[in-house]
Amino acid sequence: MRRTILIILLLVPLFTRAQEKLTPVEVDKETYAYYLNGEWKKLIQLSKEARKEGIDFFYLNTRTAIAYYNLGHYRRSIPLFENALQEIKGDTILLEYLYYAYLFSGRNQDAVFLTREFPESLKKRLDAKPKAVRNFSIESGVSSNTDYNSISTMSRNRNSSVYDDNYYPKNQYYVTTGLVHDLGSGLRYTQAYTYIQINEEQHIREMGNQPNESTHTTAQNQYYGALDFNLGDGFHLIPSLNMLWGKYSYIALSYDSNDAAIYSLVDENFNDYSLYLGLFKNFTYFSTELSGSFANLLGIDCSQFNGQLAIYPLANLNFYLVSTISLKQQKLTSANYSDNNMVFNQKIGFKAGPFWLEGYYTDGSMQFLSEANNYVIWNTPYPIDSRWGANLILPIHQNRLQLVFRYYSMKQKGYMLYYEDTDTYQYEEYNFTNQNFSGGLTWNF
The missing domain is CATH 1.25.40.10 (Tetratricopeptide repeat domain)
Incomplete structure (x- = not known):
């Protein structure tokens, strides 16, 4: 008791x-x-x-x-x-x-x-104030078609058609440089210039004539400009413009009065553009984006609507998830062409000691897709079915300098045109993998 x-x-x-x-x-x-x-x-x-x-x-x-x-x-x-x-x-x-x-x-x-x-x-x-030049960046990369040899061999060995005309990419090089300017405490301007060089092979074969094989280069220039309006309470409004221009060449086949084949080099110029508007909002554990763009690329009208959700489970940048859904529509009225599709991209990033690692996967047709506030435009004539990649980010000297190394692999496809006879033609699809390696430096002032 x-x-x-x-x-x-x-x-x-x-x-x-x-x-x-x-x-x-x-x-x-x-x-x-x-x-x-x-x-x-x-x-x-x-x-x-x-x-x-x-x-x-x-x-x-x-x-x-x-x-x-x-x-x-x-x-x-x-x-x-x-x-x-x-x-x-x-x-x-x-x-x-x-x-x-x-x-x-x-x-x-x-x-x-x-x-x-x-x-x-x-x-x-x-040293906290708006700066005329906030940072300077430069990045360069190369990509290559890992299936180039097999595709070119397949094209050369075709004997069933009376005529065929095939294009297939070989490799690509790009360099981009940019500046970020504070136009005041609540307004920022980002501008960048990008040069892209794409090398392709063209193979023309007509029965009774020697095949014509030639290498062509597409040279593309881009100027990107974006304003970031800080609306307060975590809201940002970002309009941007991406102008693309350049030239490309190809071999055209014609015949003389004796029906002999004549192969002529043709040079063409192009001028494209893409307009974008995005609204962003920051919250404690996540941020959201709603954005849209309209572009004319390769003569095709392209509309796009995006929704993005970035999640920060630890309330910092040590671990984050970014999910993006893009709804696209392409129209070419003169050819009665219209196509609608959805693209989904998932990125995961985390801090590993003194550096950050990011991995991502994209599913859906990326042809004519606009990414990164309209900074990247996939205006390729070769449709992209999927992509995966990784980034390594290394801050140096208290983040005054930042190195980045990137890798991605894309599944793409092209088409070979061939005539079985003088009236009947068809396209044969071929698939290839495009691998890209790049690196860059950002200097924060």
């Missing part, structure tokens, strides 16, 4: 403590102690318990924000810092914390936007 009474007496304080409600004074005292000792997880746990009981005050928000920040949960700390600054506007400690929370969350434009509220002393100390 005595033993039972003793156990009950020992448990009474525990039950009493569990039923006691927290008080603002107690929460203030304990969170301050946790703050001084750097016990961030305990501080966050007590903060959650206090909020469940309706306790909420400035120093609780501020200490909780700093706790999340010091644990690396930068996106989680942002709304708490923003709320605290609503109560004490212009507090330099809070402004500095929020500035770096934006930067470490990948929200660089929001960090620049925040500098509107900085006193001059803080701008000078952090």
